[in-house]
Amino acid sequence: MNDLEDPFRSQPLRPLPPSWRAEILNAACPESGNNGVSPVALLFSFIPKPVALPLAAAWVIIAILRVSTPASQPSSIAAMIAESPRSSDSGDQLDHALEVRRMIWIAWQDERESLESMATVREVEREPEWIDDRRLFLP
């Protein structure tokens, strides 16, 4: 039996084409990740990619605008209420409430007067046009 087994065992197998090695190993395990990558190249991989840069810039602009823009001024009524003196005694709470109500009333009156005055000014500004129109139709 050995006469037959020995020839089989002693023959070298046909070698595979050398190109197969790289093809098969790359298909099985692509050379990515940390294998063979230098630390510097790994560091560069953490730099934001071009796609992310516009988004990062937009966030920076939003942050700068938010920090540099002053907060809006409180309205006149709210400012008056906030600046009105407050009594510490609980017995004076009614007086304080009445005082606040009075101040709101005054502020509202001021607001109404200013609106009325603005309306009057607009009417005065329109009057010459009305006169001119009347002259055209009533010779």
Add this chain to the structure above:
Amino acid sequence: MTARQQLERIYDTYAEVLFQYFRARTRSCEQARDLLQDLFVRLGAGSAAAALGDGVQNEKAWLFTIARNLVIDHARSADARQRKVHALENEMSATGFFAPSPDPDLARLREDLSAALLALPEPQRIVVYLRLIAGLTFEEIATAEEIPSNTAVSRYRYGIDKLQAALGPVYSEFSIDP
């Protein structure tokens, strides 16, 4: 050792014998090439380094077990069956298992050995291949092929008898002694 290095070592050690195993199974160089790549893709996906580190006792038998399962999976697809029929017609007389030789007598011997091996029925061909060329023991063959050891031994005996019958008339040294 990284997974890539582990795969490179496995390739350098076993690629040829695995390729010829696939070829003995399918009788097709094309399918054997595909199966060899599939095997390494599976090893890469399953992290061969981790598997081998987790106590694979017999690396060669483990690889041939994976290879056998791969052949079975591959044979189940209709595409593979169709290609196999085509390959049987075209590649029966294609290149043999062994390296070509400048010596004409040796080259002829290697061609005849390959042809005789390829002519065996598949169960015997696989066991003879694993025993004579891959160098597995009967226990390892039984593990890889998921058959009892006695079955492996009997298939081997039948296969050797047929090889002797095929090669004996040509090579007197292979003749069965009276």
